[in-house]
Amino acid sequence: MNKVLFFAHLRDAVGAEYLTLDAGGKTVAELKDELVEKYDLPRMETVMTAINEEFASNDEVIRDGDEIAFIPPVSGG
Amino acid sequence: MRMYEISKEPIEIQAVIDKVVQREAGAITTFIGTVRELTHGKKTLFLIYEAYEAMAVKKLEQIGAEIEECWAGSQVAITHRVGRLDITDIAVVIAVSTPHRADAYEANRYAIERIKEIVPIWKKEHWEDGESWMGNQLETVSYPSGKPEEGDLDE
Numbered sequence: 001m002n003k004v005l006f007f008a009h010l011r012d013a014v015g016a017e018y019l020t021l022d023a024g025g026k027t028v029a030e031l032k033d034e035l036v037e038k039y040d041l042p043r044m045e046t047v048m049t050a051i052n053e054e055f056a057s058n059d060e061v062i063r064d065g066d067e068i069a070f071i072p073p074v075s076g077g
Numbered sequence: 078m079r080m081y082e083i084s085k086e087p088i089e090i091q092a093v094i095d096k097v098v099q100r101e102a103g104a105i106t107t108f109i110g111t112v113r114e115l116t117h118g119k120k121t122l123f124l125i126y127e128a129y130e131a132m133a134v135k136k137l138e139q140i141g142a143e144i145e146e147c148w149a150g151s152q153v154a155i156t157h158r159v160g161r162l163d164i165t166d167i168a169v170v171i172a173v174s175t176p177h178r179a180d181a182y183e184a185n186r187y188a189i190e191r192i193k194e195i196v197p198i199w200k201k202e203h204w205e206d207g208e209s210w211m212g213n214q215l216e217t218v219s220y221p222s223g224k225p226e227e228g229d230l231d232e
Contacts, residue, residue: 007129007197008127050197053129053132053135054135072212074193074194074198074212075198075210076133076197076198077157077168077169077189077196077198
């Protein structure tokens with residue numbers, strides 16, 4: 001299983017800080033598409049992805065147990 | 078000593094500075110980021126900062142490592158606040174010590190610009206007439222490959 005974390009406007013859209021789902025074997029892009037479909041996530045083309053706290057590209061394959069986070073454009077500082 | 082922190086409590090400026098004190102240093106620069114009331118004429122009431130804390134600390138460490146590689150003899154400490162912040166509250170403190178002053182200014186500037194690029198922290202602005210997560214209001218930033226490219230991070 002995979003813990004999938006959401007932040008900022010995505011957290012508002014999903015209505016949860018994280019979801020637990022089975023994303024093993026899927027690419028980041030596939031998981032994104034699935035979630036966009038299900039939760040109507042806005043502006044996903046601007047959203048970066050992290051796997052296990054490191055930025056990952058859309059074609060990276062998710063393994064069972066990986067922690068996934070969707071990172072909207074950041075606004076710290 | 079933790080040089081890179083996300084803090085739910087108000088940041089003690091001197092404590093951040095103290096972390097980079099070194100006998101080899103001829104300069105320490107401190108950047109203090111504060112909550113501004115007016116942005117393009119619009120009045121902010123307060124902000125909420127949220128972080129992906131574990132990754133944010135890692136990315137702050139990465140920024141520190143980049144600085145220590147670029148500016149010889151530098152030491153870096155950064156604390157970023159999360160939670161509700163009112164106008165004039167301190168959101169971030171960056172302290173950089175280096176042997177010579179020019180490097181301390183440059184490296185400190187580099188740190189804040191990098192924070193705005195790669196550290197997973199978000200702010201939600203609350204105004205009199207609403208609220209919004211900042212960062213992509215103009216949708217000027219997009220990452221077709223899903224992560225920052227070389228060029229996105231080199232500014």
